[in-house]
Amino acid sequence: MAKASETGLTAQRLLKRLALPAPVLRLEGAGGTAPAGPVTDPRQRLEAARRLLAQLAAGTPDVDEAVVDRIIRDAEEALRKLDGDGEQAELRTGEILGLEAVIESDGSRPVLFVQDGTIDLQTPELNEGLGTYWREDAGRHLKNIERVVASVGAVQLPAFNNKRFGTAFVIAPGLVMTNRHVLEEAAQLVGGVWKWKYVVEVDFRGEYQRTEEHRFPLGEVLFTGPDAIERRVDFSHLDIAIIRVGGDQGKLPPPLTFERSVERVAVRAGPQPPIYVVGFPAQPFIQPPVQPPIQPPIQPDDVGQAPPQAGHEYEEVLERLYRKRYGSKRWSPGLVDAGAGQLAEDERGWIMSHDASTLAGNSGSCVVDFGETGERVVGLHFGGRPRVENWAHVVAALQHPLSGVEGIEWVEGPVETTTETISDNPECRAPSSTG
Structure with missing residues (x-):
């Protein structure tokens, strides 16, 4: 079981990761809807994850399908505890890892291969289950997405x-x-x-x-x-x-444009800013910080000093299931969890965190606005913890250190400050909350 001092933090993080993407809020109309419970459609997420994990396991000879079944059962128990106890839920290591596996596999943060310079809008990842929440924005921004992926290597x-x-x-x-x-x-x-x-x-x-x-x-x-x-x-x-x-x-492919305003990725009241990441996940070599902003649910065991913790085999299974994704260009949408200066340890005010599915790599990937423009770079991904959170430098916060680099195009446009979309035309903008 996770240490008592970490219980609330772990449950809080998992509850946050269980949130549905921001497009859900936009699609529900300007009138808004009643807030959902702490765990949204748990059965739908479990079933979606079960289908995907079972499909991957069937095509992966060195994966024990019985372990996949245990992952789902542990995730189900974790959801039951979170529904009942919220942030005070006491979760076993296996339950934490099982639920993180479900979050990674339920389709809410899809991962698409880039092929022939584009992404396939007809892929099941965008047309089934929770992945449909990204479909409209992907179609709306497809030409801009294609311009971005062409300039990523x-x-x-x-x-x-x-x-x-x-x-x-x-x-x-x-x-x-x-x-x-x-x-x-x-x-x-x-x-x-x-x-x-x-x-x-x-x-x-x-x-x-x-x-x-x-x-x-x-x-x-x-x-x-x-x-x-x-x-x-x-x-x-x-x-x-x-x-x-x-x-x-x-x-050489054309340069990408950079967002000038840090407000583009600021997390305020209302939906979190949507982003997407384009990159080539590789086997990870960068290590987590000694004292990360948010402690992971488990720490790696010291070699030869302690037996593997309960649930460790889940990590091995997930690595085997997803390893075919390493090394190829991928596109993955997600949400900004914290903007520049909003993480406790970000004293320089130049870090953002996001929850796009980067698995265990993507070092040097561009993080791109997926709300207003669909093509403007807002961050440089540099690290993270798989199935926990990802970190990137906010490029708008780097204008001073990059001032000597010629040729970067900095652009600033309207920033969404309410739950409604703000048009490029000032006369068509939704009124702000201040009137």
Whole structure:
């Protein structure tokens, strides 16, 4: 069972993750509806997760389907406790992991492969169960989504069978942005100059079940955050790198635009801001912070010092079920949980958290507005804890450190400050809550 001091925090986090996406609120009309209970449609979510997990297990020889059944049973018990006791619910480790598996698998945060430069609006992930809540916005913003995914590439090592270990995206003519911790995996700082240890490329295709490539060599490192990351998360460190791209610049995808206002991802009263992430999840190598803003439900065991905790096999099963998703370009929507300065440990005011399904990778992925524009970059993903939360730098909060980088296009547009959509036309905007 989780420690008593963590019980309320764990239950609170799970209840928050059980919330339905913001599009539900918009689709229910301007008149609004009565708030739902703490656990929304638990049977629907359990059944959706059961179907997906069973389907994955059937096609994965090294997964015991009996363990999948236990995951569902533990999740069901966790939901029963949360419905009855709310934030005071006392959950066993297996129940916590089981419920997190359901949240990951129930379709409320779908994960779509990018193929042929687009996402499939007819895929079951957007047309069945909870995934339908993203369908309208995905269709409305499809052209902008296609523009974004074209400018996102995989960071890879040609000498190692094109092993992918991060994501980068075009931010200005000839320049891409990724994380400093991605850079540190393939380069070292010598006398104030970054030297590549290997030939490194960025491939702007990298699609699932597709062979087409669009590769460019990475060259001079123009800018990084000043502090070494060294595979650790520290909210006071700027985990960013800007790198010049070689090759035929005329064939490089166009730069993405950056959101200038931090209010775009601020979490206020009303629906949380919707976003989506485009990237190439790889096997994780960055570690959680020693004292994270929110303690995870369990800590990794010290090797050789303690037996595995109850429920650990669930993590192994989920890894096997989802591992085929690593390495290919993916699109995943979600909600902002906290904006710049809204996390307790974000003293620099440049971190956001979001709940899009990034599994265990996506370092260097772009986080994109999914509300007003569908194409404006609002964040640079750098880390997180699988099935718990994800962290990104808020790009609008980085305008000063990035002021010396030429060619970045900063744009500021209307920000939704009520539960109603605000039009680009000032005369058509919904009245604010202040009148």
